[in-house]
Ligand SMILES: [Zn+2]
């Protein structure tokens with residue numbers, strides 16, 4: 342049996358190979374997560390400070406949820422910088438920035454010369470949308 346000290350409460354517990362916290366703290370963290378989740382459900386775009394004050398959950402715990410990808414920063418306004426663990430670029434969630442994530446997946450493929458066809462496309466569809474509206478207006482007259 343692998344006995345370890347829980348990093349949160351300091352008690353000895355049987356490490357099962359996956360969970361870093363003791364069962365008691367794991368339960369606490371799960372309750373914390375539910376609190377944060379419930380709060381963000383009613384109050385999207387809350388800051389970490391607000392969530393911390395309203396739920397009583399520690400800022401570190403909230404940040405940990407974001408790092409674990411359990412919370413996405415879309416619903417939470419980040420008032421601190423989460424940094425890419427590889428290049429240090431500011432990121433909104435997870436451990437790596439988009440660039441590093443792509444590089445880690447692609448391996449050696451350089452991702453510097455990346456075209457952005459999605460932007461062109463959305464512009465085109467904007468125009469189409471406006472033209473459609475005018476057309477509809479004329480049609481109704
Ligand atoms: Zn513990």
Ligand SMILES: [Zn+2]
Nearest residue numbers: 425428438441
């Ligand atoms: Zn990076």
